[in-house]
Amino acid sequence: MPVTTLKMGLIGAGRIGCLHAQHLTSRVPHAELLMVADTFEEAARECAERYDIPSAVQDYRHILEHPEIEAVAICSSTDSHARIIEEAAKAGKHIFCEKPISLDLASIDRALDAVQRAGVQLQIGFNRRFDANYARVRRAVAEGEIGKPCMLHIVSRDPEPPPMAYIKRSGGLFLDMTIHDFDMARFLIGSDVEEIFVQAGVLNSPEIGDAGDVDSAVITLQFENGTIGTISNSRQAAYGYDQRVELLGSAGAIATDNNYANTAVISDRHSIHRELPLYFFLERYSESFVSEMTAFVQAVLQNRPVPVNGEDGRFPVVMALAAKKSLMERRPVRLSEILVQE
Amino acid sequence: MPVTTLKMGLIGAGRIGCLHAQHLTSRVPHAELLMVADTFEEAARECAERYDIPSAVQDYRHILEHPEIEAVAICSSTDSHARIIEEAAKAGKHIFCEKPISLDLASIDRALDAVQRAGVQLQIGFNRRFDANYARVRRAVAEGEIGKPCMLHIVSRDPEPPPMAYIKRSGGLFLDMTIHDFDMARFLIGSDVEEIFVQAGVLNSPEIGDAGDVDSAVITLQFENGTIGTISNSRQAAYGYDQRVELLGSAGAIATDNNYANTAVISDRHSIHRELPLYFFLERYSESFVSEMTAFVQAVLQNRPVPVNGEDGRFPVVMALAAKKSLMERRPVRLSEILVQE
């Protein structure tokens, strides 16, 4: 069987863009990266040199106009995602786009509309779905290993807060950090959320509070299928990146632990101890970035639906907006309140 | 140093009463059980015979009138607790009473008032405080090992629901089951709760729903000191009694696991597995029952404050009433709403 290759362009050569460049040029089968663009042209050139990409440009429109390029990976800043999706769709390119699509629903809806009209594929970069731990939990639910899902608990904590400059334009905890957990909740349970209640506070970083945001939150989720969920977020866990999930079903439970660089346990005069978990998302979820891109390339080449589509990119934003509203109004908020308001 | 002995009477010879009888006659130092009473006299006699207690009676007032008896353990049915506390206090006896004191606050307040006026000691049977796992967590908080407490998560699930007859007169999930977790939350954090929000449902046992109760609940707690807590309750965990706690602090976290009958792990062609946790509270918390009674006897003999006093018995009932209100009204409820209303 002759194997076709998917010719791609990369838009955005920052940290996550370069990671995808590395994967597309060495670890993702049947992908070929022809061009990389970055508004900061030097970044594009460095990325191209490092990963042997034939062409580096400043303006991403060169990629959209390139006749051989069939798909793009959008890794530019969040505020440009929706617009570039629209343009790429109009140019007939299949699209992989980092999360979130946008911080406001109107932009998202315009982008999804463009995608639908163009008949191209759009995959959103919720890479954690491809992580081995969460994929195992999803399989347990899908195959009924633990019966009907009843109570979900997601722990998601960062080792330290991002710089305040980042915090200020992040859209807040729910749109920036919890959004991954909102997607995870939907993915694991296979049902949508209908109501959200938030209990949150500024427990670690007063400067985050000064910026009008919270650094710690428990979000309670009521799913349509009856499952009750909680998400426990913190911007700062002293011991590092804490990414776990526990799910109680009617016939059993499944729980995942953090990942570690090695399994060594040391016993000395003082304690039985092991090293901290993998430091942050680049280390913890490294393989999932390869897997999501591999899945995207295969879906496009084989003309099958992508595993994380536009609607999957939109719903967590709705959840984040509901969470914000719950925090402001000190009451449970139904998702329909957000959906309707737009 | 001559050792004094605390002479005691036992009121109620049911399952938990007989457990205390066994401990008081063999494992609690400096205690002497002189008399046991049960409205079902045969039960009192069997208990007396089994544990070599000199006297068995039908009417607990014989105990209250016994001149040598200095303290009583009240293990009768919940609806009689408050009344017997009042009578025992008037009789000048120190009191150990099983939880809860009562399902309504007015009765509790009358009982606590009688205790205060009589100047006797009252200890409530929140035995889990004496469990080695929770005591270790409390120590970590008290000694600042994990910094300032930020986010508490209590998992508390039963292996199977009690009989429906029991459910119907139990006062509901919050007053019957969560009440232990409410006490645990206060104990671990060392701060009181000011607001409660409940997300609950009937996920396993429709007959519990028919009786007007829920079988699964997530209770969100806002503590006065800023800590945010969650309690995850279920009447039925397929794998058995699930009793764990996780606490994130500003300088670290502490988590406890379930207890097991042995540490053996079997690896075979199919999986790496171990047996289920200890079956239920009598197995899981067996040592804590000995410890709480030992602590009571020592406190009385040495004239020191008991470790779980009347107010500690009252507050969890207030929390349970707030939880009920939150469930009914679908909103967060401040504890002050309950305290004021009485």
Place this chain on the structure above:
Amino acid sequence: MPVTTLKMGLIGAGRIGCLHAQHLTSRVPHAELLMVADTFEEAARECAERYDIPSAVQDYRHILEHPEIEAVAICSSTDSHARIIEEAAKAGKHIFCEKPISLDLASIDRALDAVQRAGVQLQIGFNRRFDANYARVRRAVAEGEIGKPCMLHIVSRDPEPPPMAYIKRSGGLFLDMTIHDFDMARFLIGSDVEEIFVQAGVLNSPEIGDAGDVDSAVITLQFENGTIGTISNSRQAAYGYDQRVELLGSAGAIATDNNYANTAVISDRHSIHRELPLYFFLERYSESFVSEMTAFVQAVLQNRPVPVNGEDGRFPVVMALAAKKSLMERRPVRLSEILVQE
């Protein structure tokens, strides 16, 4: 059913004797301790007072002559065990005796001969057989859960060496410490050992080497049924008492871990850690002491064979002598070489 009580006498009121006194007077059902003897009479009196034993004497022969006493627990110094067993047997008393029976085989054989002629029961204090972890492993073997046993690994390490005075009269590492592991090996596999090879050294405590003993040893065991075993001993593990076993069978493996005072795990800036295992044998094996005595009392009262008999007390001594010979002669030694030589 009327319950009979086994009236007993205790010979030796040292640490282990007092432990048995405590259990016999409070936690072992159907046992009654009438008298305690110790060559140091004050020790006997203190023990009697503490545990409410009616009579305390200096000469254990008062116990042997006591017409009501049916059974004795021998907890005197090792060098007196064999002689007192002989005398107790002649007096028609059933016997519980601490390990080892003796350090030389001739004395053991005389004692066992006396026991057999008298038709009394003799149980040896290999308490670890009654530990929940090892009992679980034994059950896995007995029920074929892991198939045919193939490779056994016993880890047995003390937190620190005993005083040198003790070391010098202990009979050496194999007769003093490994003897428990030799018994465990036979118990778990259900087959006798036919050959032993020792690799040992002085790795921690030069003064133990000066006394002609070793402080660390790996003992390789060839069982009659083909199983290959190893015992890893050390007089000093920095992290405390290390008592584990791993067994590979043809259909799987079973492994036990150490026991801990609680399950709490702390995560902080430096590591994920838990406290050290239970300190030493009194803490680690506390429940097994109660269980072995309960089993003895029941076996005698019900006229059933005791679970650890005289031959079970003799064989580990043979193994220890073979181990000594292997260490001296730097070669594998067959057990038959020891058995024949006597």
Place this chain on the structure above:
Amino acid sequence: MPVTTLKMGLIGAGRIGCLHAQHLTSRVPHAELLMVADTFEEAARECAERYDIPSAVQDYRHILEHPEIEAVAICSSTDSHARIIEEAAKAGKHIFCEKPISLDLASIDRALDAVQRAGVQLQIGFNRRFDANYARVRRAVAEGEIGKPCMLHIVSRDPEPPPMAYIKRSGGLFLDMTIHDFDMARFLIGSDVEEIFVQAGVLNSPEIGDAGDVDSAVITLQFENGTIGTISNSRQAAYGYDQRVELLGSAGAIATDNNYANTAVISDRHSIHRELPLYFFLERYSESFVSEMTAFVQAVLQNRPVPVNGEDGRFPVVMALAAKKSLMERRPVRLSEILVQE
């Protein structure tokens, strides 16, 4: 800084050869694979096509004669290793060679001699040294984290025996399987072994016994620095590939566990369980193959000593021959007996 690339040739396009081809063409920085050779030319061609290698040949001498190729990776059958090393050394190529160099010492010595005379680098494929778990143990020893090493226990078991055809020409358990553990023992302790004793048997696969080999063995090691070691080998562990190590030092211990595809633990009505460990060496040690080749390429490019040299390849063969002798003669064998005999 201009980066040089190491131009390489691959000799042998079997399973392990193709694995190295994959890594050299995608994951090892600064390596360039110019040619692949295999006596079965079709295999070379398939490998070249799959991994985009410019040239595929039948005769490896084309590689040795290629003027641009500076280094070779030898992945041909074991019996050709020593000869090709000699030829490659004479051709002035740096050499990476799979283990073992040869099954007989004379051939090894000729090969090492050729390497030394040519002044080229030779790295042996003991990939496990690059595994994160073992590297962590080595670091603990090197940095004195657990004090002076005292007792080492290596568990190394395969999920199932190789085909009998393989067994028959493998050189036996010690030269085929234990050789990795012999290397690991030296690597971890940082000291050579001076005496070996073997206790072995045919416990699972009678046909292995019929072929004159054993399927299970415990090998006791006496290190020059006093450490005592044991290796527990089995050709068949029902639960899969079991690769662990435990090391007791004078100040503590370090232990590693197996690696798993995910961290999920399922609790159901029957047990608390997780899936089996990673299936076999390709899965378990996948990253270590990348790391060892990366280390080789860097060492050659930077003209630094390779991390696993010729002597590291020779010593484990000496240990295996001593183990064979111990098994035959039923006694501990000193390594000097083997070294001298050659």
